[in-house]
Amino acid sequence: xxxxxxxxxxxxxxxxxxxxxxxxxxxxxxxxxxxxxxxxxxxxxxxxxxxxxxxxxxxxxxxxxxxxxxxxxxxxxxxxxxxxxxxxxxxxxxxxxxxxxxxxxxxxxxxxxxxxxxxxxxxxxxxxxxxxxxxxxxxxxxxxxxxxxxxxxxxxxxxxxxxxxxxxxxxxxxxxxxxxxxxxxxxxxxxxxxxxxxxxxxxxxxxxxxxxxx
Amino acid sequence: xxxxxxxxxxxxxxxxxxxxxxxxxxxxxxxxxxxxxxxxxxxxxxxxxxxxxxxxxxxxxxxxxxxxxxxxxxxxxxxxxxxxxxxxxxxxxxxxxxxxxxxxxxxxxxxxxxxxxxxxxxxxxxxxxxxxxxxxxxxxxxxxxxxxxxxxxxxxxxxxxxxxxxxxxxxxxxxxxxxxxxxxxxxxxxxxxxxxxxxxxxxxxxxxxxxxxxxxxxxxxxxxxxxxxxxxxxxxxxxxxxxxxxxxxxxxxxxxxxxxxxxxxxxxxxxxxxxxxxxxxxxxxxxxxxxxxxxxxxxxxxxxxxxxxxxxxxxxxxxxxxxxxxxxxxxxxxxxxxxxxxxxxxxxxxxxxxxxxxxxxxxxxxxxxxxxxxx
Numbered sequence: 001x002x003x004x005x006x007x008x009x010x011x012x013x014x015x016x017x018x019x020x021x022x023x024x025x026x027x028x029x030x031x032x033x034x035x036x037x038x039x040x041x042x043x044x045x046x047x048x049x050x051x052x053x054x055x056x057x058x059x060x061x062x063x064x065x066x067x068x069x070x071x072x073x074x075x076x077x078x079x080x081x082x083x084x085x086x087x088x089x090x091x092x093x094x095x096x097x098x099x100x101x102x103x104x105x106x107x108x109x110x111x112x113x114x115x116x117x118x119x120x121x122x123x124x125x126x127x128x129x130x131x132x133x134x135x136x137x138x139x140x141x142x143x144x145x146x147x148x149x150x151x152x153x154x155x156x157x158x159x160x161x162x163x164x165x166x167x168x169x170x171x172x173x174x175x176x177x178x179x180x181x182x183x184x185x186x187x188x189x190x191x192x193x194x195x196x197x198x199x200x201x202x203x204x205x206x207x208x209x210x211x212x213x214x
Numbered sequence: 215x216x217x218x219x220x221x222x223x224x225x226x227x228x229x230x231x232x233x234x235x236x237x238x239x240x241x242x243x244x245x246x247x248x249x250x251x252x253x254x255x256x257x258x259x260x261x262x263x264x265x266x267x268x269x270x271x272x273x274x275x276x277x278x279x280x281x282x283x284x285x286x287x288x289x290x291x292x293x294x295x296x297x298x299x300x301x302x303x304x305x306x307x308x309x310x311x312x313x314x315x316x317x318x319x320x321x322x323x324x325x326x327x328x329x330x331x332x333x334x335x336x337x338x339x340x341x342x343x344x345x346x347x348x349x350x351x352x353x354x355x356x357x358x359x360x361x362x363x364x365x366x367x368x369x370x371x372x373x374x375x376x377x378x379x380x381x382x383x384x385x386x387x388x389x390x391x392x393x394x395x396x397x398x399x400x401x402x403x404x405x406x407x408x409x410x411x412x413x414x415x416x417x418x419x420x421x422x423x424x425x426x427x428x429x430x431x432x433x434x435x436x437x438x439x440x441x442x443x444x445x446x447x448x449x450x451x452x453x454x455x456x457x458x459x460x461x462x463x464x465x466x467x468x469x470x471x472x473x474x475x476x477x478x479x480x481x482x483x484x485x486x487x488x489x490x491x492x493x494x495x496x497x498x499x500x501x502x503x504x505x506x507x508x509x510x511x512x513x514x515x516x517x518x519x520x521x522x523x524x525x526x527x528x529x530x531x532x533x534x535x536x537x538x539x540x541x542x543x544x545x546x547x548x549x550x551x552x553x554x555x556x557x558x559x560x561x562x563x564x565x566x567x568x569x570x571x572x573x574x575x576x577x578x579x580x581x582x583x584x585x586x587x588x589x
Contacts, residue, residue, distance in 0.1 A: 060314075063314065063486070064486050065485075065486025065487075066486075080314070081314075082314065083313050083314075083487065084388070085388055085389040085390075085465075086388045086389065086390040086393070087389055087390075087391075088392065089392040089393075186486055187481075187486075187487065187488070188481045188485060188486050188487060188488070189486070191356050191358065191461070191481045192354065192356070192481070192483060194419070
């Protein structure tokens with residue numbers, strides 16, 4: 001019997017375009033598009049099984065082997081540093097990890113910088129490299145609000161178009177890194193299902209480079 | 215009925231069979247104290263898989279640690295005479311924070327160390343024992359071997375800055391070719407070097423075939439030596455059926471300042487991380503001021519608990535109920551009869567919801583009466 005490959009897909013727009021990509025390269029599973037309350041979708045013939053997870057949990061499912069492979073944003077990988085293989089940069093879901101705030105917020109260097117963020121590890125690492133004393137305020141959403149209501153001086157967050165920032169009179173001060181979706185693989189699954197995972201990876205790679213040329 | 219089959223859990227049985235295996239090869243059991251002076255870990259922090267150590271002050275005011283690692287203690291106490299070979303194995307609990315966790319955990323390790331004169335035979339023996347160990351744990355197992363000399367040789371030939379080297383090593387460990395390309399581009403590393411580094415991430419698979427592919431990457435003597443050693447090893451072990459599960463993978467890494475030469479990891483089906491990890495650590499011996507060589511590995515036996523799919527359905531085979539006025543000598547006789555053939559019997563007055571039993575019996579005037587059977 002063909003061994004199933006279990007895929008952790010991040011819920012939302014990113015996950016949907018990832019599924020379309022998988023469908024195009026021959027890992028379709030039509031029932032996933034039906035609006036149902038099912039949690040797991042299998043296509044035995046193609047040897048594939050999908051489940052939707054919260055985007056920030058995708059790497060956890062893969063690291064613990066509940067999923068063999070998964071898709072996670074580089075932001076999540078940098079924040080959680082999971083022990084997994086990162087085989088491909090899928091090239092979509094592009095955005096940036098930036099430092100932003102109200103105009104002039106960074107120029108005050110004489111005191112502790114208050115940083116509001118969903119990504120405390122990334123923020124800590126970034127400012128440790130600069131030897132800057134900071135205080136981290138961990139938030140779970142609506143990060144842009146923090147500097148407006150003076151909860152923090154700056155925010156470290158992902159920015160796609162920068163529209164929300166502009167509308168709220170916030171500006172980007174520094175770019176920490178560019179973010180995109182990555183194809184990650186559990187280290188043990190890679191060993192035991194090498195051939196299938198390699199084939200999947202190859203098909204993805206081919207499809208992505210085709211996409212780039214168009 | 216065999217006691218070991220009925221009572222011992224899978225991981226407990228595994229530990230006995232591993233100990234038996236190591237004894238067969240003449241390794242001596244080494245029982246250690248749970249504590250070690252904290253200084254040892256402070257000086258060798260990056261040797262530890264996790265940096266956190268549980269510390270406490272002993273009665274004389276010395277700062278002590280609950281062992282986070284066994285190898286360091288064995289290496290520290292080993293003889294510094296290179297012609298004397300010590301072969302030891304241990305079965306100890308260590309205390310550390312696993313990757314991605316914020317709490318200390320007690321981790322059961324079984325492992326072996328070979329210190330002194332480590333030659334080709336010794337290395338083959340240790341790898342063979344690693345393969346055999348995994349086969350005792352599962353029907354589905356793999357040992358992945360690498361040689362750090364090959365990786366560090368390649369890095370040395372590239373002449374990269376220290377910080378870039380560190381980042382590249384991390385990428386190699388994650389098989390992350392796209393990040394290597396990006397790093398090389400931003401740091402103006404030549405395309406040729408970049409290509410070799412990328413090639414390293416995909417150097418894995420069947421032992422002899424991967425060796426051939428690795429040949430093309432040789433840039434200096436160090437890399438040539440490393441491949442030669444791997445080839446010798448493969449030559450000896452290819453005849454061993456236990457070693458058919460051996461693969462080569464140059465993305466398997468460990469701290470270069472402590473480890474050198476052969477390193478390896480073991481995987482078994484159902485466990486999502488490496489269950490065995492080991493390698494040559496001559497560099498550690500040198501740091502400890504010894505001229506000896508060393509190789510060893512550890513099996514993380516606690517991981518086995520996770521892969522245990524067949525849960526025991528029942529806590530006891532028989533739950534025997536009696537009443538306040540039951541004849542105690544009859545009760546004793548009944549228990550004696552039931553336990554004689556290995557049945558697990560629990561005797562109490564009332565049923566409890568949490569106890570899972572195969573059969574419910576009651577002792578009445580007429581003898582034993584079956585009330586319920588759950589098979």
